[in-house]
Each structure stands twice: as structure tokens, then as C-alpha cells.
Amino acid sequence: MLITNIGLAGNPNVGKSTVFNALTGLKQHTGNWPGKTVVHATGKYTYKDQTFSVTDLPGTYSLTTNSQEEEIAREFILEHDFDVIVIVVDATCMERNLNLVLQIIEAFSNSVVCINLLDEAKKKKIEIDQEALSELLGVPVVGIVARSKINLDKLKEQIYLSANSNEPIVRKKINLSEEETTKTINRAKNIYRKCVKVKKQNYDALDRRLDNIVTSKKFGFTIMMLLLSLIFWITLIGANYPSDLIFNFLFWLQDVLFGAMTKIGVPAIIIDISLYGVYQTLAWVVSVMLPPMAIFFPLFTLLEDFGYLPRVAFNMDKFFQKACAHGKQALTMCMGFGCNACAIIGCRIIESPREKLIAILTNNFVPCNGRFPTLIAIISMFFAGMTLSPLNNIISVIILTSVIIFGIIITLLVSRILSNTILKGLPSSFALELPPYRRPQIGQVIIRSILDRTIFVLGRAIIVAAPAGFVIWIFANIEIGNSSIISICTDFLDPFAKLIGLDGVILLAFILGFPANEIVLPIVIMIYLATGTMIELDIPQLKTLLVDNGWTITTAVCTMLFCLLHFPCGTTCLTIKKETQSWKWTGLAFLIPTMTGFIVCFIVAQTLNLILSYL
Amino acid sequence: MENNILSLDKLLIGKKAIVRALVAEGLERRRLLDLGLVQGTPVEALHVSPTGDPIAYSIMGAVIALRSNDASKVIVQNLS
Structure with missing residues (x-):
């Protein structure tokens, strides 16, 4: 039987592993810090009599060679025989995520964007126009809540459709010039402005307050x-x-x-x-x-x-x-x-x-x-x-x-x-992300x-x-x-x-x-x-x-x-x-x-x- | 107006600014660009580590901590 290969890409901390677990039913531990998915897991699931093999790629911020993980992710996307790449993004952090989305879409045409953590976005009063986003990106967009499996079937259906479309897949080495990088980032900003409405001004006020305490000099x-x-x-x-x-x-x-x-x-x-x-x-x-x-x-x-x-x-x-x-x-x-x-x-x-x-x-x-x-x-x-x-x-x-x-x-x-x-x-330059706090699934x-x-x-x-x-x-x-x-x-x-x-x-x-x-x-x-x-x-x-x-x-x-x-x-x-x-x-x-x-x-x-x- | 131009590490906590230029070279420049620090990107200084360095900034909707050594290579214009 023919197996369809799916790659799961995305920034760190977007719940990629949760999506992976939800799709494949495998219990892989999901971490909230970069570097958890270092040994890429693979799992299988069946949908409509078709078998899908999912590879969880390391979480990265971009595809340019910075760390070993980015190198692995880039190599996989360009050289592995994926039929579809699902790019998982965090609904509460779209602007940052879109940079990678644009890079991957450019490198691999048959991509699907999966917006995870819609529930968190709702709590923070962030509204995402998925239709407009899909139109601007030129790829299908599906919004889900992987944790509680909301819209998971929709995602599976979209993966199925994309895997069986007759459009040829275009793989392209991405241009890494400064000009191109700047252009991509500006495009990300533009798309974000057009598709995402933040209804509550200080949507991350709670995170900031918490950070003010846990990173304070005093405490x-x-x-x-x-x-x-x-x-x-x-x-x-x-x-x-x-x-x-x-x-x-x-x-x-x-x-x-x-x-x-x-x-x-x-x-x-x-x-x-x-x-x-x-x-x-x-x-x-x-x-x-x-x-x-x-x-x-x-x-x-x-x-x-x-x-x-x-x-x-x-x-x-x-x-x-x-x-x-x-x-x-x-x-x-x-x-x-x-x-x-x-x-x-x-x-x-x-x-x-x-x-x-x-x-x-x-x-x-x-x-x-x-x-x-x-x-x-x-x-x-x-x-x-x-x-x-x-x-x-x-x-x-x-x-x-x-x-x-x-x-x-x-x-x-x-x-x-x-x-x-x-x-x-001497110490090299680096950036440390302080991701949004998340309520852990304590019982589980x-x-x-x-x-x-x-x-x-x-x-x-x-x-x-x-x-x-x-x-x-x-x-x-x-x-x-x-x-x-x-x-x-x-x-x-x-x-x-x-x-x-x-x-x-x-x-x-x-x-x-x-x-x-x-x-x-x-x-x-x-x-x-x-x-x-x-x-x-x-x-x-x-x-x-x-x-x-x-x-x-x-x-x-x-x-x-x-x-x-x-x-x-x-x-x-x-x-x-x-x-x-x-x-x-x-x-x-x-x-x-x-x-x-x-x-x-x-x-x-x-x-x-x-x-x-x-x- | 020239007073409003400063390096990112000098930006006071709670202040917003716009990226004007990068003075880093090579790999370091690449990394800063990848973070979204291109000309015109708004940034805000959010938190300072208890030891004074690094400082966490809001960049493209994410909170990113940079050491002052790196942040000093990002030239911004204060929005006051």
C-alpha cells in the first residue's frame, strides 16, 4: 500500500508535538521549550483508507542555517520525500510564526498551515481571519485546538486533499540574502496586519505581570x-x-x-x-x-x-x-x-x-x-x-x-x-525566547x-x-x-x-x-x-x-x-x-x-x- | 531629534522603538535579521534579568531576550 509522507514543521513552543500526538495517537512528551523534539519522532495514522506517515521535525524559527536543528529541518524539508508539509503555528504568536511559514511555503509548495491553540487565542481576544490568511499565503489554512482535538478531522481532511491533489510539488532552495530576508519579514508583518485582529490591547498582560515577578531583582x-x-x-x-x-x-x-x-x-x-x-x-x-x-x-x-x-x-x-x-x-x-x-x-x-x-x-x-x-x-x-x-x-x-x-x-x-x-x-550571539505561559495538563x-x-x-x-x-x-x-x-x-x-x-x-x-x-x-x-x-x-x-x-x-x-x-x-x-x-x-x-x-x-x-x- | 537614536540595549524598560539599522556583521547579523529585526520593525523593552543583562524585548509578537552585547548592535529610534 502506498504511504503518504507528512512533515510536521513549526516554531518551537507552538504545540507541534501535541498536534503530532493528536494525529498519530502516539504519546510523545510535549515540551514547552526549544529542543524537545530533537530526535524526530515518526508515527502513522489512517484516514479514508489511506495511510499517512508523520515525521515530527525539530522546532525552528527559520530555515537559514543557524543551529543544528534548523539544518536538520531544512534538509528534511528540501530532501526528504514529503508529500505534504504541515506547518503548525501558535495562534497567539502569529506575527513571529509567519516568517517561518513564508520560508517553508517558498521552499515547498504543497504545504498546509495549521493554526494551533485557537482556544488560547480566544482567551486573549485574538481573532484570525483564516480565509484571508489562506488567500494571502496561497495555501490551505486549518484552525485547530490539538489539546482537545477540536477540528482534528478538518486537518486530516485537508491533509488528505492536499496529498491527493494533482498539482506538482515545487521544491526550491530558499534565497538567504539580506534583501530577501527583509522582504519576507515585511511580508509576514503585512499579512499579520491584514488577517489578525487583537481585540484586547494588553492580551499578554498576565504573562507580563508574571514575568515582572519571576524575573525581578527582588524575587x-x-x-x-x-x-x-x-x-x-x-x-x-x-x-x-x-x-x-x-x-x-x-x-x-x-x-x-x-x-x-x-x-x-x-x-x-x-x-x-x-x-x-x-x-x-x-x-x-x-x-x-x-x-x-x-x-x-x-x-x-x-x-x-x-x-x-x-x-x-x-x-x-x-x-x-x-x-x-x-x-x-x-x-x-x-x-x-x-x-x-x-x-x-x-x-x-x-x-x-x-x-x-x-x-x-x-x-x-x-x-x-x-x-x-x-x-x-x-x-x-x-x-x-x-x-x-x-x-x-x-x-x-x-x-x-x-x-x-x-x-x-x-x-x-x-x-x-x-x-x-x-x-x-567569546560568547556567541543568541536569542532566548520567553514563550507564553501555559496551563499544564496536570492530571495527564x-x-x-x-x-x-x-x-x-x-x-x-x-x-x-x-x-x-x-x-x-x-x-x-x-x-x-x-x-x-x-x-x-x-x-x-x-x-x-x-x-x-x-x-x-x-x-x-x-x-x-x-x-x-x-x-x-x-x-x-x-x-x-x-x-x-x-x-x-x-x-x-x-x-x-x-x-x-x-x-x-x-x-x-x-x-x-x-x-x-x-x-x-x-x-x-x-x-x-x-x-x-x-x-x-x-x-x-x-x-x-x-x-x-x-x-x-x-x-x-x-x-x-x-x-x-x-x- | 537626533537624541532619539540609540542602541537597543539602552532602550528603557517599557519604552517602544523602531529598528533603524543593524551594525552587526556575518552570522550575528543573520541571526538578528531572522528574529525580525529589520528596518522598520517595532520593538519594546519588557523585562530585565535580575542581574541586569539580558533584557527581554517584544519583537514581532514574541518575547525575545538578548544580551546587551548583541542588543547594542541594533540601532533603534525611540518613539516618545
């Missing part, structure tokens, strides 16, 4: 801190209950499984490997790591969907200027909270290659979702107790926020050092991202944590001479690890955690358990286990610091290799954070030990 930074702390606080409080519940359930299940396996006569060694190796590692990952991940992620997504993150970049930009780095690095750092590998791809929004590399090399100083729970667990064990009292939680939040701020300071420092050494240069975001996260973590646990548990059990139980392989490894690492405030087990866990950061703490626990005696365990008694194995305040601090400052995980390293096309930069992306971690942990450990010896 800008305070609000940033408070929002970050609030998210941490909800994560800490929210994670405690499910953690205990899941833990109790899984370890109850372990006993049941043990009983059942013994009963049917499974050999003891198989029971040992599968239960005390594989199963228990999985159980630790799911009970300790999953709850904070599943809570933090949707909260951060809400902030992102609301449109707050570009404001963070706006407030923080001066610091990045001083580090000779790109202002959008703040955005890629925010993405790092979710996943460093995704953030590395997100660095494509940075146009200048030098600044993009700086952002890539320093991204790992933001703890991703998989490292976050390690920090939370250590803080609640060693600095605030495992109780749920509000005061303890506030202390935890303050410590956690300080760790994050420390990571940001290190990012800026290292960026500065890179700008003065191997990546010399929370439910979907909790589910997504849970499935993601469970999947990774099975792929990575289970084999790791297997290996650890084997290593802990095979003896060479008089000691197990694990103790040979940890004894070997121990002297060096002690210098930086860790011990051999922790360092080994970080090394074994290379495939996925969320297994580091579970591995530490497993090794201690495998080499020590089994005790009755529950989460509050984790601390006892660690302290029995020699953990002090210094160990806790240094483990947290090393968690923040060490090599990127395997997936991130592969992504860096892919994005930079260079082993040299991948190597540096590995070495820079690791060396930073060694140096910082060494200084902290030695200082703390000195202070503690005087107390």
Missing part, C-alpha cells in the same frame, strides 16, 4: 530557590511512604519465594543466586530508587510545561556570560535533571560548536533522575534521620538544594576554565510520567540491575585463595578510595554502576550484605548497615559529592560520542567530571578528617 532568585526546594520537599515526603511499602512487600515476597523454591526442591545454589543475588538487587533498586524518581520527574515536567524553565535561563544568563558560555546551557542543564543523555542531545539547541561542547562536557554536573535518589537516601540517613518530621525534611531539602547549587557552581567554574583553555573563545502529565518513569526504571532494573546482582553474587562467593573476588577488587581499590573519603566498595559500586547510575547504592548494600552477615533489614536500618561497614559523616559527604561529580553513565557516554563524533571529546567528558570528583572529594575528605580529629 527572581528567591522564587527559583523556593520552586526547586518545593519540588525536592514533595519528592522527599512523597517517596518515604511508597518506599517502605514496596520494601516490605518485596521482602515479604522474597520469603514466600524462598519457601516455594525450597518446597519444590530447587538446588540451594540456584536459590541463593536468584534470590540473594538477582532478586534482592532488583528489590533495592525498586524500593529505594524508584519512588523518588517517579515523583520528581512529573513535578519537574509540570514546571517545564508551564514555561518556567526559559525564565530560569533568563535569570541565570549573566553567570553563563561570565563563564563565556551560552545562555541556553541553563536549559540543557535543566534537561539534565531528567536524564543527562537526553540533555546531551538537547545541546543541539546551542548554535555555536564551542559553546555546545562546553555544555556537553559539563552536563554531568547536574544529577540526573537516576542519581537523585542516592543523594536523597544518604541525606535522610545521615543528616536528617529517617523520620517524617517536617523539620527533618526541611533540613534535608536545604542540604539537597545546596548540593545542586554546588553542582551549578562547579559547572560554571569548569565552563570558565574550558573557555580559557581548550575551548577558547502526572499520571503519564509516573507510569513512564516506573516502566522505564523497571525495564532498566531488569536489564541492568538483575545481571549486576548476578555478577556480584558470583564474585562474592567465588574464592581465589582465601578471599572472594569481590574482596580482592574492593581491597585493591580501598587505599585510593580512602584518600577521597570513600571505601573500596563504594568506588567499585560506582564503577559497576557505569551502565546505570540508579544501581550504585543498591550495589553498595548488596556487597556489604554479601560479605557481612545477614541481619533483619528494613529501610531505617540501612544506616546501621552502612555505619557497621565503616561509614562516617565524611563517607556520606564524599559519596554524595562523588555521586554528583563522576563519569557520565554508559548511555550518556555513547550519546556524547554520537553527538560529538569524536572519541577525544567523549574521553574528556568522562575524565573532566571524574577528575573534578577526585580533587573535590580528596580536599573535602582530608579537611573533614582534620577537623574531626580535633573535635
